[in-house]
Amino acid sequence: MAIHDPRILIVDDEPAICRNCVIILTKMDYEVKYALNGYDALKMLEAEPFDVVVTDLKMSNLGGMEVLRRLKETHPETMVIVITGYASVSSAVEVMKMGAFDYLPKPFTPHELRSVVHQSLVEREMLLQNQRLMQKKVRLKSFSHQLIGDSPKIKKVVSMVQKVAPTDSTVLVYGESGTGKELISRAVHANSTRKDKVFFAVDCGTLSDNLLESELFGHAKGAFTGAHTLKEGIFKLADGGTVFLDEISNISINVQSKLLRFLENREFLPLGSTVNQKVDVRLIFATNKDLKDMVAQGFFREDFYYRIFVYPIMVPPLRERKTDILPISYHFLKQFNQSFGKRISGFEDTAVTRLTEYDWPGNVRQLRNVIERAVILCEGDQITLKELPLVGDVADIEQLIDHIPSTNDELKRIKKEIRRRAVAKVEKNFVMNALMKNNWNVTRAAEKVGLQRTNFQSLIKKHHIKIPRHPRSDS
Ligand SMILES: Nc1ncnc2c1ncn2[C@@H]1O[C@H](COP(=O)(O)OP(=O)(O)OP(=O)(O)O)[C@@H](O)[C@H]1O
Ligand SMILES: [Mg+2]
Incomplete structure (x- = not known):
């Protein structure tokens, strides 16, 4: 359904008719406005969106036929209902051919008006849903790393990915754990000119400071005890490609300084070496911590923070884009059907409600785990509540209270x-x-x-x- 109240525009040169229609439709919780001629109507339509236009056919200043024709050109998704006191078969056929949703001869009852407007809104929603499906298919084709979801929030992320991917800009992806930061970083690489080169993911959280430094920059033979041979660093190995530095809140101030220098001109000095190396590497950073907060506490260099905050992509938690839950669930269902050789066709209504009402503190990763387990457990054709035992909001509050952090x-x-x-x-x-x-x-x-x-x-x-x-x- 539309996220706002349906918006209706009435166009008629008789003010009494306009007022009547406004009264009848406002009772349906629609937002209703009116214009007294076709010309004013077009001006209003340019300024703000309407879902349905109910227009008279014969008006002195631009008639309904012309309003319909122009609307079909500029706002094809707006439903048009034509009303007229001059009902005739030929004009009815003509307006329908031009793409009107329906035709209402005067006089009409409040019920007739409400009913035709309601039907047009249902039809509009179906049309939009079809369009969305088509767009989704097209968009996903160009994405080798499928980012499922159709919510405005994930669409914004996709659009930011598409804009920044072809450039060489440094990207910072941040958001709660499990929201899809790595997937998004891979999508940036996959949609860039570097897509045929290497994507190197480094988990900064699991490497000690020294190890991280020598992994990234490499070292010369004899640089430190145990450095028996020369070792090429990741930046050298990833030349031409992308390096993804995950969980950068774990990087020490020392390594931050070295990365800052590297970001200036893509030059670095391997440990124990005296010869600078220069490479062509794009950097993508990810974190689930509030870096600004870390700067304030002195754990993160402020200049480094600003240097990597060039193009930040915020990945919203799943609970803030609940319309994505089902499409993503179906995506994982398909995936695990394949892995486990099952043919589960979908989710029972009660399971759908559970999935969509739950808050997913572990985000998409948690959803993935829940679906995986449900597919393993499910023996029928559809996943039921029984197979989603961990998911339940009310019980979880009690669980949270009992949990010892x-x-x-x-x-x-x-x-x-x-x-x-x-x-x-x-x-x-x-x-x-x-x-x-x-x-x-x-x-x-x-x-x-x-x-x-x-x-x-x-x-x-x-x-x-x-x-x-x-x-x-x-x-
Ligand atoms: N929009 C999405 N569509 C399909 N799969 C998704 C989506 N978002 C995330 N996933 C999947 O969810 C899982 C977790 O995503 P990912 O590893 O990218 O999250 P993350 O933000 O890096 O998590 P963490 O902070 O824990 O490292 C992966 O299996 C990923 O493929
Ligand atoms: Mg990750």
Whole structure:
């Protein structure tokens, strides 16, 4: 469904008709505006988007036929419903041929108007969904590292990847653990001119300071005890390609300084050597820590921070892009079906609800593990709740409370998580209660609880509350 209230534009040169239509449709929780001629309507359509235009056919200043023709050129996804007092078979056929959604002869009842607008919105949603599917297929084809998801947030990430990939810019990918930072870094490489050269991933978290330095820069024979032979460093081996430095919050100030120098001109001195080496390497950094915070605490060089913060890509946690959960689940289902030779076709409704309502503190990686286990456990045609035992929001709050954190970081994360979930629960109950007491009338419910309608509406969206769409008895 559209993320905003459906927006409708009425176009008629009789003000009384416009006002009537506005009253009838506003009761359906649509946002309705009107224009008194075709010319004004086109101006409004240029300035702001509308989902549906209901237009009169005969008007003095630009008629409905012309509005329809121009709209189909400029906003093909806007549904147009034509109303007219001069109903005739030939004009009906003509407007339908030109791409109108439907045709409504005057006089019409409020029910007829509401019904045709509602149908046009359903049709529009279907068209948009089809378009999205097509776009997704096209986009993914050009991505050798499939980044699944269609939420606005992941689309923004994809678009940032596409923009920066062809350049040689240094990229910093940051976000919570398991959000897809490495996948995104690989996608940057795969979509760059270096794609046929090496992508070298270095986990800075697991190497000691000295080892990391000699791995990256290499060393001369005899540089230190045990350096029996010359060793080429990763930067040399990756010449022409990309080096991915993962979890850079673990790099010591000493190695940060050396990397800073390397970033200036791509030159470095292997340990124990006197000869500078120059290479052509692109660098991508990743971290799940707040580097700014580390700078403030003196663990991270400020100049190094600014040097790598040239093109930051923030990967949002999965709970902030919940519409991606299902597509990604199906992606993993397909993958594990193949691995385990199964033919599970999908997820039962209750399983879908669980998957989409859960908050995924471990993000996509956790989702992947959960689906893998579910595929192994599942013996039927569809994955059911039974195979998703760890996933359950309410039980998890209790689990979180009972959990004993072993580090301060973990304590902080758990405190934040408990607070967030408790607040979410209270908020959702509050909204549901207000809606139910007011017969699902959003405007009235908002008024009663003392919230602005738009703020109340954001809470409805935030908690994925579905309002039953039926004409209410008072309309
Ligand atoms: N949008 C996505 N579509 C498909 N698979 C994804 C997506 N995002 C992440 N994954 C998969 O989820 C898993 C975790 O991703 P990845 O290793 O890139 O995360 P990360 O952010 O680097 O995690 P960490 O911080 O723990 O290192 C991988 O198997 C990856 O392929
Ligand atoms: Mg990673």
